[in-house]
Amino acid sequence: MIKRTSIIFLVLFLCLSTKAFPDAGISDDYLIRFELPFGIGSNQTVLGKGSYVNALFSVESFVHKKEDIKVDIILPEGLKAIAPQEVIADSGEIQAEFTLRTENDIWYRLVQLYVQPDTLEGKYDISYQLTFGGKVYKKTVSCWIASQDYIKESIHLLRFSVPADKEGNPDLKRQENTFVIKEANSRLLNSFNIKKSAHDAELIAVELENTGKFPVTLSLDYVIYDKNTGRPIEWLANLRDEQGFDVPGIYTQIFLKPNQKDVTMLRIASQDISMMQGDYKQKLSIGVFAAEGAFITEERPLRVEELNTTIALSAILSVVISLLGIVGMLVFRSALFGGLTSREYILIGLYAAIAFSLVSIPTTIIYNIFHALLGPFSFLVTGIFSEMIFYLLLISLIVLLPRRGVILCFIFAKFLLGAVILGKITALSIIWYPMRAVMLEAALFISGLYEKDFLPLDVSGHRKKTRIPKSKMLWVAFVFGITDAFLAFISLNITMFFYRLFYAGWYIWAYVLISGFLYTFIVVPMGIHLGQRLKKVAVD
């Protein structure tokens, strides 16, 4: 019944005829404005049959002089005025008398207009005039009428992206319908006194299209509800200023010309004191500005996540391992490096130089290109260099020099090359390199690659010089794969911690499994094979 009634309803679609300031009439000394409807830069509205519209009617003085002023507004048939205080309104005519005293003195009233139910679609004129000191100034505003159903059919919600990137596109790196509170209210982070930025916010993009023949101003309302209680949550944008008032909430207006598409962004500031992580509901409502009710609504679940402690713990863990590694290296330096000859040092240095030229330089050069081309999937390509070639070289080096301390030397040399030539010396790299070296040394120890009995004995009791059994090869690959997966996970977490970045869950898993485990698992047997062949060449 309601639907049927709404179909019968006619609405007014009032479009003022000029663009910049369509409803202003100016004399030498007085400015008269008739904003229909009221609004900041708005000049459209839609009304239902039997509903009301508010217009702001004002006169401003530009002369320092006491002047008695009279204004009249003559409404077209179909519109009726409801009398505000101090204004004489007789259905189709509004009159008011008042005194202005000085420059910028403004007389203003909100005038309520009623739309007659039987108003037909078409163009209408509203005229108004200003009378003072025997002078009369007249102005006219044109408007149109359209049905509400027509407007509803004209407006289409093309996209509602949560979260969006700063260009208004869906943020593919992030999980859909998830916010991360970057200004985490974590006591752990607060206790570290980490400096906070006032810019952190989540973005939502809404793309709308107007396929109709009239321009329209729409209001977009975005509300987050408590999943259990159904009460609106205001904390996401609920700052209070010095005066105790809320700053603008999650609400905006969008103006669409006929046959126009546009993306509008809603910015969700996360700065209030009472934010908590959890599951919520989000609802987007779109209606015609200054008209009651929304004609498009979309409701979805929303997950709000805080910067979790895994990140901070990963950072702490990596710092501890790095420190242990550095201290251990200094304490056990003779045990680690004592057995290495000058020739072996040269070999390690040579390998580090090759790794630097085949891993560090290409990765630095191609990272941005592939990041731009492949977005979150760029690691599939960059991983070939940073993981596969790196482990190919590292494992072959270990096969050539199966000793403790080789990995430490290799990684230290590579770090120095990167620091000196590419300037890659950051707090992150100082933590990352020792930790990686320690973890890989541990992996080497677990894999048993440098154990005396690693190579099987032949019938005569001598060690085989060429082949390593597939089972042992797979074991080494598995150990290094797991270690690198762990390192990849820690790497992402400490990057998130230090650079305040956020990755979606699927991205972390994909990165850890593919770039971390799979690439390493594939390349380790190849590295062993390469090492053995090189050894053979060296022996021969």
Next chain:
Amino acid sequence: MRVPKRRIIFILLLFIVVAGFTFLHFYRVSPFKVTESDGIYVYSFNKKFSLSDILIFKTEAKIGFLELHFSNNRVMRYVRSEYGNNLSSLSEWKDVAGRTRVSPVVRIQSFFTGDGTINLGKDYCRYSGTINRDTVLEKVVSNVFFDEIFLTNFVINKQAGQTVSFLEKIGEFPLRKIDTPATIENSHVQIWENVCTSKDGKYFAVSSYDSYVYFLDSKDGRMLWHYHVPDGKLTSIVISDNGKYVFAGEQSADGNFYCLNADTGKLVWKYSTSSDLGSISDSLPVSGIWTGMVKPNVRDVIIRGDTVYIRSRRTRIIEVDGERQKIKIGRIYAFDYKTGSLKWAYPKDGKMEGYRSSTLHVSANGKYASWVIFDWDKEVNPRVFVFDAGTGNILWQYQCDTVAKYFKTSTAYSGAIFSPDAKFVSVALNDGRLVIFDNNKSLKKGRGVVHNIISLTTPIEAGTVPVMTYMTRSVFTRNNQLVVLTGHTYTTPFASTKQPPLYHPNSTSIFCLDMDGELLWRFTAGSNPSSFDLKYDQDNEYLLVSFAHNVRSQDINEHGFYVFDLTKKGGSFSKIKAFYHTDGICVDAQLTHDLNKVFAIEAVIDMDDTPRVDYRGKHRVSFFEIKND
């Protein structure tokens, strides 16, 4: 005959050089349209202009005024002193909301004798702030018809007319970079910095966001000394009348109030308000830009005689039944300013807990102090206290009410101000009413006696949304007229949305009223007033109002400050003495006591409300000389 290639190339190059110079010599941009109405000539240019642009004009007639209208709404007006200062109808423009404005105008007194040259770029920078890349000279307006008028870049030998601005920038002192600048989407000014001048005008001091007090020579901006506060942010600064001490308050875990020696910059004494108000250890932490709210914040430093008055306030966050609650805490103090010994404090023992509190005021004669407390969480309307400034005893108090239709409770953050003769006390309530008390009668009766209640910023109902503005600050002139500044447009606390659907017509304005509530003059600016200063001597009385960003219109063109000469007859347009535009937000500006100089702090603002940044302005203190007619 074969001409060598070398010679052809040489001739070609010579031709290009000669042609180039010829073009440059004759390069000029003339107006594409000239119109006349009621004896006013409009020369339309629409040319993007640069620092090197020069306007050249020739006429036999006597030039009364010549206005240059720029696309960013700046108007530079060269005017003969005898031509008068009536600006109406000559410099109207529309702001981004389509509202007509008659400001800002830079007035430059000129002595053109007929022919003239205006060094456009130079004058623009000198009198009207910095040039934006896309600024266009839209038109030139004058009372005379020019036989010849054009813009050029290359004529440098023309005799320029002598010009004198009413406001001339004489120097600047750069301040350090702000890590997190103010953002356009946040209505709060966000950068709490202050500048003050010594009574003799020789020195000025800045309490900067970088936790330094700078003490500078006002002649050339040379830094004489600086003082670093180890923890927290400076929030207030004042130089004592005898110029011997500099007082500064900070927001920090200790909430210190410092007294520094003005000659050496060494600490004379300090007082930690955290011992009275508590500090971070008794509160849950806060994130975002409000991190500091739990720390004591020393503000409102006022010196009267040998006493210095301050207010300290903070917020304590507690968790009750899983919900966080803000407990507001405050206290006012009076110290002997030489020794730092406490004369009195209110509350005498402990602190005012559970109430928000207003700015502290002390009357010019040093007899009375005032403070207002309120709290909307507890539904406590503003309670006005007037104290004996010598003893801290309460002389009278008054319990305000509110306009219940729109507000649960009202607030009065700007406090209760005294008229210069302490005859009147005025309180601005956020529900739109000014309550004016008769102080003499109130003192006699021991309770507040209302002289008048003026409704100035009453909320209006835009459909179902009540829209309001509020009175940010107010001050009495020497003639007991009340100047009231209004801020942004908001929706009332009960409203269904936080986005106002229209501007409140009384927002971002300066009102001047008499004690009967009659409007004497009004000025509507396009921006949000961030601070003000009113000073007077025997002959002159100036009102200085600085403007920060307008969160609604986001129009950067009205960042800066206005100087109004209150002794001028007529309305606000006649009283505007000078305007200076700053690219960033003007967070504070002060006049010297001799009314000859202005010191203004400009801070950077991020105009992009997305994670991208669009920084405008520079972080600096600029100083200006005011020239009289």
